Amino acid sequence: MERGLLELHLHAVSFLFIERELFTSKTLVKLTLSTGYDFEAERVFLPALKSLYLLIDSGIDYDNHCRLLDGCPALEELFIRDADHDCPPCCGSVVKSASIKRLVVLVNLPNKRDSHDYAYFEAPSLVYLDYSSYVYETYQIVGLDSLVEARLSLKIWDYYDYNYDYEYDDESGDYYFSSSDDEGRSYCYSYVDDERKEPIFGDVTNLVAGITNITTLHLAPDSLEAFYFCCESMPVFNKLLNLFIESNKDKGWQGMPLLLKSCPILHTLVFKGLVHRVTNKCGDACACIPKKEKRENEKKNRKIVEKQLSCLWTCQVKVLEISKYDGSFQELKQMGHLLGKLGCLESVKVGVHADNNTEFLQANLLALPRLSSKCNNIQFS
Template identity: 35%
Template structure:
């Protein structure tokens, strides 16, 4: 009965439904009848995956494309880890390009990309991924992709290095979203991400060799709204132009192993670095790299996420911390091997910061962070005393340690931050004793800087709220907790 009802559906609707099935399952319907064979021939999305253990895969794709003839195609996705002949793959790609495909995804190892891909007038989205490198060769003389709005590349090898990359970007006049991963640009003479229309940019470089710095990296994307940038710091940043449109940035810059060794070696030798936030002198900073231009280029951002290693870069690789006049929300990650030396200067230069989020509180204890935390005695007034922060959010991934460092640090925040209106502590574990313990200890603080601060201590199953000092209220709930869900949305 259900089969008869399905058969009575109009052909365009059935074809549309088949487009959402895995291609091999959709293809199996073609044996049902001549009608179903014609229906499958009009499927507009093809997602194909094969490997060396599938000797019939090539024949299947050949028959499939022949069956569809010149029918219009929306998406063609090919994941082929080991192919017998690059000419076969090229024939498939040319077939779908002739049919006006709008979304093309290729994940093929050691494959020279055909030039025809880069002059398509119908492509809207292009994704290229090579486990052992796809190659954009010097034989690609012309690039003109007039409709491509999203370009994603991972492990693509540019035979002309930065020249070929620049050629590709210049041929995408309406590009809005760019995702780059492991392009090996640390080996290029220089690299420039330049696109006036770009709105979203994600770049990830998880290199195996931690001692390679990109030589020269520039950004020219004045209309960018969203940025993710993960890489070793470049030797130089000649041009970084993002403009006032930048709303959100996730930065995870890191020192190479050699730079990190040099930084901490100089710190131990003369103690200068540790003292520079406590002493009012004009002695020149000792730096192991220079990312000053990059941070100046993002100083108009409104929401900023910094990894723990980026805090290290700010400390050792910036002549001065830029002023972030538009920054209203800052999230920082902590690491027990990295100090908070750069945080006092950063907070001082965020005059309109309203929300501060810590992902973990455990950090390396140094004299340089004494202005920020409880671990060292203060020589000067705490930078927290002039903080504009109204909402402080803290994510703890484990229960409270025996030494009570997290509790002491949270107390320090409450005692020093005069404008704090709300403190939210979230335990990323279902361990209610820590929730009760922390809430009780914070309510016992004899003096807080803010005249009235609402406190919430939350786990996945329990939420405790109070106004310091005030009566405790509690709320139990089964996951997902509404407060828990809201908190995650606010900090992730």
């Protein structure tokens, strides 16, 4: 340290007390702490540190975590991995820094639901956020007004024995409906046994409301479900220009209609795959809405009535990009749905897998009718 060390990567497999000189370096610019257990630091002052990587396999306690961040006044980049251990989340639950501009947080503790009660983020200089975690019970977001780009992977807890309101979808013969109690908590009921289910844990309302100044948003497949089930109200993204959606055949698009309605100046819409879990909550965003059915349950004398939501007719998207396109019937139907309802489209780009019959796929897509008169061509790659 006396020679002016600029970069240090430290890994420990057991309890470690770090010498004070390490955390009072005037020259250190990049520091990685990768631990299999706890570590302590009596005093921290790293005035030159720009990048900090916390790869925690066991857990750094709250006091040491706060002491570490407070002692880095010039920190610009913070990467936190709080995963694969048996301790409650710590580093990924609280981030407070006046200087950081880029923040990457990964919290993966699927067996610690009860410890995900509160998350706090305060970073007035932050311009980029990459956040992946199971949803917390509540979030407090302070001063993210400078944020420009966000990547969210918000996972719903899998403690439940039902399929999260996948009512009336194509993979289940059972039917469900939702209700609320006097405190506003949502429940799902099954037509099979009418048993009240456990409320879905977590609320991302404050998290979503805290990032409304962004111009670019990337959503992992789980996030649309979290928006639908764990967000009490969708804020308006008045500055959002670019929206990237990653799809997965096991995850639904329930949050898509309300999200698109909340992006009044959206310019570019990008899908990484179009195949997703079909539910009756995708609304007008999806061409795969299950056919209207009305079935009376003789015992309960109830009917299922499908309510369609419209979100594409008023969407201002001018650029539509699709990657991982295989040309399946569901994908072609979805493309026809998008082209036939997005009235402001000017450019369409489709990425086709090289091992597919490219000419056949292109011919099918080019034959689809388009609502927008300005959409004269489809580019393939």
